[in-house]
Amino acid sequence: MSRPLLSLAITVWVSILTFPIQAVSRQRVAAEIAGHMQIIKGPDLESATDKSAIIRWTTNTGSTRIEHSVVHYGTDPKDLSRRAESLNRWNQNLPYMIHRVSVMNLTPRTTYYFKVESVRGDGTPLGGSSRTISQFTTR
Amino acid sequence: MCRTSLVLLCVVCLVVLGAVMITRGVSAQNASSSIYFPYPTGIIPSDLVPEIQRVNREASLIEAEGIAQWNALPKNSGTALRQVQLLGKIELFDKNLSVNKNQACSFCHMPYAGFSGPIPSVNLGPVAYPGSSHFRFGKRKPQSYTYSPFYPVLQFNTAQANFYGGNFWDLRATGFLLQSPDAEQAQDPVRDSQEMGSPDSACIVRRLSQSAYRKVFETVWGPQAFVINWPSNVDQICATPAGAAVLGGNPTPVNLTPVDRGRSNATFDQYALAITAYEGSPDVSAFSSKFDAFLAGKYTMTADEMAGYNLFRGKGNCNSCHLDGRSTTLTPSQSDDGNAADVAPKFTDTTSANLGLPKNPVDPFYFETTPDSFGFTPNPAGFAFTDLGVGLFLRNLSGTTPNSDWTPLAPAFDGFMQVSTARNVDMRPKCPNGKTFPKAYMHNGYLKSLKEVVHFYNTRDVFPFDVTSGNCPAGTKEKVNCWPTPEVPQTKDMTIGKLGLTPTEEAQVVTFLKTLTDGFTTPYPDSNTFTGSCP
Numbered sequence: 120m121s122r123p124l125l126s127l128a129i130t131v132w133v134s135i136l137t138f139p140i141q142a143v144s145r146q147r148v149a150a151e152i153a154g155h156m157q158i159i160k161g162p163d164l165e166s167a168t169d170k171s172a173i174i175r176w177t178t179n180t181g182s183t184r185i186e187h188s189v190v191h192y193g194t195d196p197k198d199l200s201r202r203a204e205s206l207n208r209w210n211q212n213l214p215y216m217i218h219r220v221s222v223m224n225l226t227p228r229t230t231y232y233f234k235v236e237s238v239r240g241d242g243t244p245l246g247g248s249s250r251t252i253s254q255f256t257t258r
Numbered sequence: 259m260c261r262t263s264l265v266l267l268c269v270v271c272l273v274v275l276g277a278v279m280i281t282r283g284v285s286a287q288n289a290s291s292s293i294y295f296p297y298p299t300g301i302i303p304s305d306l307v308p309e310i311q312r313v314n315r316e317a318s319l320i321e322a323e324g325i326a327q328w329n330a331l332p333k334n335s336g337t338a339l340r341q342v343q344l345l346g347k348i349e350l351f352d353k354n355l356s357v358n359k360n361q362a363c364s365f366c367h368m369p370y371a372g373f374s375g376p377i378p379s380v381n382l383g384p385v386a387y388p389g390s391s392h393f394r395f396g397k398r399k400p401q402s403y404t405y406s407p408f409y410p411v412l413q414f415n416t417a418q419a420n421f422y423g424g425n426f427w428d429l430r431a432t433g434f435l436l437q438s439p440d441a442e443q444a445q446d447p448v449r450d451s452q453e454m455g456s457p458d459s460a461c462i463v464r465r466l467s468q469s470a471y472r473k474v475f476e477t478v479w480g481p482q483a484f485v486i487n488w489p490s491n492v493d494q495i496c497a498t499p500a501g502a503a504v505l506g507g508n509p510t511p512v513n514l515t516p517v518d519r520g521r522s523n524a525t526f527d528q529y530a531l532a533i534t535a536y537e538g539s540p541d542v543s544a545f546s547s548k549f550d551a552f553l554a555g556k557y558t559m560t561a562d563e564m565a566g567y568n569l570f571r572g573k574g575n576c577n578s579c580h581l582d583g584r585s586t587t588l589t590p591s592q593s594d595d596g597n598a599a600d601v602a603p604k605f606t607d608t609t610s611a612n613l614g615l616p617k618n619p620v621d622p623f624y625f626e627t628t629p630d631s632f633g634f635t636p637n638p639a640g641f642a643f644t645d646l647g648v649g650l651f652l653r654n655l656s657g658t659t660p661n662s663d664w665t666p667l668a669p670a671f672d673g674f675m676q677v678s679t680a681r682n683v684d685m686r687p688k689c690p691n692g693k694t695f696p697k698a699y700m701h702n703g704y705l706k707s708l709k710e711v712v713h714f715y716n717t718r719d720v721f722p723f724d725v726t727s728g729n730c731p732a733g734t735k736e737k738v739n740c741w742p743t744p745e746v747p748q749t750k751d752m753t754i755g756k757l758g759l760t761p762t763e764e765a766q767v768v769t770f771l772k773t774l775t776d777g778f779t780t781p782y783p784d785s786n787t788f789t790g791s792c793p
Contacts, residue, residue: 165756166719173719173752184578185418185609188752205752206611208578212571219719219752240419 156182156216156247162190162235164255165219169227172255174203174220176235178247181209181216183239188218192233196252199234218247230256292631293392301620303379306388309790310365313376314353316787317362320369321351323784328474339535345478346536348471349529355465356390356454357499363447363454363533366400369784371697372685372775373403373542378792381696384622385703390455391499394636397452397623397645398427399703404776405679407440407538409608414664421648422608427675427701428647429610430657440537441530446657451501452623452636460512460522461496464488466529479528486518503633545602546780547681548773553583553601559773566770569763574715575753576767580605580680605680605774610648612673614718614750616727616742617645618702644745645702648674673746675701683708684772687785689792696792702745708768710737716764717741719755 161176174190188207191199203222210216218237225231234249295302303309324347331337331344349355353362366387368376375381380388386396412424412432425431425439431446433439447453448462456462466475467484476483495511498504505511514522536542551557559567571577583603624643626636637643649672650656652664659665686695699705704727705714714737721739723730730740744750759767776782 168722168724173756175756183418184607185420187419205750208575208751208753210571210575210578212577213573213575217575219755221747221750221752223748239417240415241417243417 156180156237156245158235158247158249159215162218162233162249162253167255167257169258170223170225172222172225172231172257174222174233174235174255176218176247178216178218178237180214181211182237182245184209185240186216186218186245187238187240188220189236189238190220190222190233191235192222192231194229194231196232196254199232199252204238225257227257230254294626294630295393296628297393297622297625301384301622301625302393303377303383305379306377306393309377309379310388312790313365313368314360314362316368316376316789317351317353317364320364320784320787321348321362324348324351325471325474328471333477341474342478342532342535343539343541344536345471345474346532346534346539347541348474349466349533350536352465352469352471354469355448355456355462357456357461357497358390359465361390361454363444366396366447366453367403368787369542369782370685370687370786370788371695372682375400375698376788376790378696378790381698381703382706382793384620385618385698386622387453389450389453391451391630391632393622394452394455394499394626394630395622396450397621397637398701399698401427401676401678402682403537403542404682404685405543405604405606406443407438407534407543408604408679409439409606409676411437411439414661414667419667419670420609421671424608424610424676426657428651428656429676430651430659432660434660436527436530438531438534441527441534444530444533445526449500451499451634455499455501457495457498457500457502457505458510458512459526460486460492460510460514460519462529463522463525464492464496464512466525475528475532478532479525482521483525483528486514486521489513499632499634501632501634501636503629540780541783544776544780544782546776546778546782548775548778550602551779552773553603556779560769562766562769563773564770565763566766566768567773569759569767570770573763574712574757574759574767576680576715578753579607579609579611579677581607606677608677610671610674610676611751612647612675612744612746612749613700613714613754614673614744614747615700615702615704615714617745618704619727621702646672646746647701648672649746670749673744673749680771681774682776683711683774685775685777685782685785687788691792693792695788705737708771709764712759712764712767712771713737714741715754716757716759717755 156178159177159179162174165173165175186207186209187204190203192201193199203220205220207218232252232254234252236248237245239245324344328344331340350363353360366375367373385399387400388395406425409425410423412421412429414421423439425443431439431443433442436442449456492512548557552559571582581603623637624641627638627640629635649668652659652668652671686697689695699711705711718741721741723740723742725742727742730736734740777785
């Protein structure tokens with residue numbers, strides 16, 4: 120086999136063999152970021168109008184300066200495909216972080232089911248996710 | 259020709275000449291006395307004209323002081339930094355850099371108000387300031403120069419999906435060319451139709467070349483600065499306000515050769531760099547507050563100041579945007595060791611945020627829906643104009659974004675405005691009658707005191723009402739227990755809105771904010787130049 124072809128083959132094999140490791144590394148980084156943050160209070164309904172709501176919860180820490188706090192919700196607990204997201208900034212002096220999300224364009228007198236989580240601006244999951252489904256009702 | 263004919267000819271010539279002069283004089287008088295005033299009663303303060311004259315007198319005195327400082331300065335390589343700073347100062351207080359030679363940059367940014375708005379009645383009412391063309395108005399509160407050079411070149415952080423840096427409320431002074439957002443900011447108001455109103459950057463260079471301090475400029479930047487062949491109509495063009503129909507939308511109506519245009523552009527950049535040198539100097543960005551003395555161990559805070567500081571970096575969560583330099587990551591077993599990580603904290607993280615402020619309906623910009631005498635209509639949309647802030651800039655609706663990759667990000671940044679420094683929020687002059695000089699806060703000046711600011715952060719989501727300003731329901735009081743609906747609700751930052759502070763705690767935060775006023779460790783230059791009165 121010629122030298123360039125041999126180099127190419129080695130490169131290809133090394134990439135194939137190490138790709139799962141690289142993918143696992145990325146997952147591991149994301150998991151590591153996600154693993155630190157846990158919900159310690161809530162999520163609860165902070166307030167509701169007929170068409171909007173504010174959901175609030177507390178985690179034991181933040182993990183990035185500008186967090187995107189996310190509410191996945193829907194009127195059917197099996198379908199939480201609607202999404203509301205708000206920015207919350209992490210005060211690193213405090214041993215907790217409060218997350219608040221404004222959910223808009225809702226229907227009056229309707230019960231919504233939801234779960235929460237935190238993500239980084241680029242979508243990387245940060246953890247602090249709900250373990251169970253919660254609910255609230257608009258006025 | 260016989261004598262009678264000669265006399266007759268002279269008389270005819272004089273009559274014709276006189277007629278031409280009178281006609282021109284009347285035309286000029288008509289143009290200058292055709293005041294643009296599309297505002298209903300009560301929007302524009304009745305003391306505006308004498309107040310404009312007052313501020314212009316104050317600015318002229320400071321300009322003269324700058325020139326005197328220059329004259330007294332030995333000129334050598336060891337004073338080169340001070341030279342460029344003083345040039346910047348002289349430029350900022352020069353009213354001849356406006357189209358009608360009646361408004362310096364500092365007209366809207368006077369030192370005694372933290373280099374922000376100097377007219378009490380304007381701060382309490384329209385918030386935006388009148389421009390060189392009377393009476394076009396700007397649309398936003400004049401920002402403070404102090405610490406503005408410390409914002410970095412605008413960049414997008416992909417991990418956080420957020421912008422850092424840039425100047426102006428909407429970050430449109432990116433700094434991408436001069437590598438200084440603050441310098442690029444200085445190039446805008448001089449050409450803004452609502453502000454100093456020159457129709458062409460070359461006009462600022464022309465006025466600098468005609469100035470009393472031309473030699474100062476040439477000493478700092480070199481004798482080539484004004485080597486430009488000006489067209490014969492340059493002064494006529496430069497006396498025409500930006501946006502005038504006769505200019506036909508041409509951003510460079512002064513006809514220069516490509517090389518002269520290049521020279522003019524370079525000189526315009528140098529004008530801007532001198533300004534940022536001054537604004538970054540200890541004359542403006544002093545780091546001389548009580549808080550700076552506290553960080554140096556030379557000031558002991560009072561109990562209320564310390565309580566306010568603990569709230570600022572604790573429950574109030576103010577330091578998550580207004581960085582106090584104490585960003586120590588705490589684990590449960592760790593405690594704050596009290597040492598500042600940053601001995602010169604800027605009290606801003608240089609990002610932007612949508613605070614969910616309501617529209618301010620007395621902004622004069624909303625009423626500028628008809629053409630002025632130059633055929634220019636500042637705001638055809640009227641009240642339909644929504645200030646999307648950074649979103650406007652990203653869509654090229656306010657300035658031009660130098661990176662088209664950013665434009666699709668606009669909806670996520672609608673309503674975002676620059677995170678101002680918290681430093682000098684309480685810098686205001688002493689009033690002769692002992693009252694408090696009023697300042698306006700936020701991009702639209704909706705909030706009129708630090709107490710209102712803190713109360714808004716604390717209770718925006720506790721007292722929300724789906725009304726516009728001025729229409730709070732009976733039984734409520736706007737800004738106390740009624741906050742009108744946000745101008746841009748969908749992207750409002752939820753870090754604030756329900757902080758859980760008691761009224762005492764709100765007052766303590768305000769007390770702490772007052773420790774951020776420069777002029778404690780050393781006197782703040784020109785802070786005693788206010789000659790007006792307070793309501």
